[in-house]
Amino acid sequence: MQTRRNGVRKRPSHEERAPSPTLEDVARAAGVSTATVSRCLNAPERVVAKTRERVLSVVQELGYAPNFGARALAARRTNTIGAIIPTMENAIFARGLQAFQEELAEHGLTLLVASSSYRPELEEQQIRTLLARGADALLLIGFERSQAVYDFLERRSVPFIIAWAHREGAGQIAIGFDNRKPMRELGDRVFGLGHRRLAIITAPRTVNDRARDRVSGILEAARTHGVQEREVRIIETEYSVENGAKAMGQLMAMTPRPTAVMCGNDVLAVGAIGMARTLGLAIPGDVSVTGFDDIELARIVMPSLTTVHVPHREMGRQAARRIAGLLAGERSRQGMELATAIVERESLGPAPE
Amino acid sequence: MQTRRNGVRKRPSHEERAPSPTLEDVARAAGVSTATVSRCLNAPERVVAKTRERVLSVVQELGYAPNFGARALAARRTNTIGAIIPTMENAIFARGLQAFQEELAEHGLTLLVASSSYRPELEEQQIRTLLARGADALLLIGFERSQAVYDFLERRSVPFIIAWAHREGAGQIAIGFDNRKPMRELGDRVFGLGHRRLAIITAPRTVNDRARDRVSGILEAARTHGVQEREVRIIETEYSVENGAKAMGQLMAMTPRPTAVMCGNDVLAVGAIGMARTLGLAIPGDVSVTGFDDIELARIVMPSLTTVHVPHREMGRQAARRIAGLLAGERSRQGMELATAIVERESLGPAPE
């Protein structure tokens, strides 16, 4: 098959349609071989200064950029890290990922993001997609996924780390925080303030280990303070302001009403606060509300939200460092636990009466 | 050079390390040629049902996924659309992009996102990167970029469309809304409520045509109502809650204070509202505040925010349709203007006194 690359190639006249220039175009224009051009780009020190300058100026002039796919194919490395997050709509992930990406860049790595919408099957497919696109390593959120997926990653020897969660002795490298502990502590404070009728608004726990851990922390606190698990009303709903409001509506229709509502994240909590206002209930006078994450909104909302601060940016940064290390041949399986902190603001107060 | 692909390849024994399977692996296991496997994947109707089933089951079994780079290289098409947005941290883009991506998926297209942090040089580089990664078309935000960039896209015949802005007679396909008109209208209402001392908090206008248009709409309204441009205090600062608060702080320190503060987007406005509260100023009793975008927060914040509603999701959807059309060979250069609407909430009221 004869292609336009063979024989004399018709160079377009000035300012005409031009397909992306290739290594060969650069090589020809610079009067060297493609190998030399490639070296100028990937190992500049291995080519003498004079040639290099000439080549690079041609590169500049032609606006040459290496074809990514071809490069990946030949080099079997892309310097690209794939990340699969549950959703881009929650600022929490956006922020952590931003830091992750910034730090990756420091190490010459590029980020490729996909979102799974909290759907395990989708995550599995995204893993395949990212690998097909050449991801050298993956960032995954939380531990919750089928053993089959872990086996798959293992068999393919895909380097990966887990973020947004941390448990001692987990088999994987996890850079994150304990989701249970701070909620247990926050729960202690809530009960300490005299609350007895507690409700929880959480994300569905079956596919979300962070949500599960947070709730279990609260229930642990409840037990400690002599409140039975079945006395605690739990509503599961997907993370969104609207859903938080709706759930709060249900809770506030109960008699007797809960005097404290602990939410699985700030987004739900903000919705809950909004609904309380709509219903004419005072916070924390009539009912207390707490969150988790400490997003910007937590300070803005009125009353401001008592919540658990999570060092998202730091986590992203550390995760990136760790991945870079992995790619550089580091063997340790050690994860990292980041500290969370309870932030007391206005939305939590003593139980009414 | 002898590689492991030549001659007999050692298949790993069960459950051992396994590199990603290739077309050839599938072909061998199914007892057909690679061409047939390829066809099963790309043009199923061109292979007889029986063979196809066998092949596909092997594909399943091996967990085969085509190598993206190789495919792009050979097919010279990736079905991937690149999008460059200013930032992922603003929910506004996240939301529009989500819809964009959903609609792309309907057309069998995949989204690749990059963010430019509002930096033109970075945008230019991202364009190159996305093209190097094989993007078949691009989504760009706003009109503001150097002629050189437009020339580059033109020469390479890269299909692209512009979103988040629309102007009649622009040379490019733009799916968006008029940024000036609604601000002019909102300005009319503000002045109509008796405000005379107006201030504006906006994003830097030099690199952001949307910001520029919004401000110019306001100033137009000012002129109409007999207020000179130089009487209007304008603060430029990057979009963030914190910056909105800071700017509001400066404005409220002036004597006499502005009685209305129009913000370039909701994020700034929310910051401004927060600061007013901190300063003990009543909204809209002491000072009115308006925004732009109508993000979720606009309803949540207290007092709720009077703003301009923008149909972000619809815009994303339409942009995706248009791009799919372009790739299918549609020739029209026609853009699309989407309607915005002013949403009156609590933060705008009559001028004090």
Next chain:
DNA sequence: TTGTAGGCGTTATCAT
């Protein structure tokens, strides 16, 4: 309907 083989743009090995 299916197989053969060349080429997509790079990298990397081996000569020179």
Next chain:
DNA sequence: ATGATAACGCCTACAA
């Protein structure tokens, strides 16, 4: 220090 050239994994025109 530089140049030839064989892969990399896939698609597709052409042949069978």
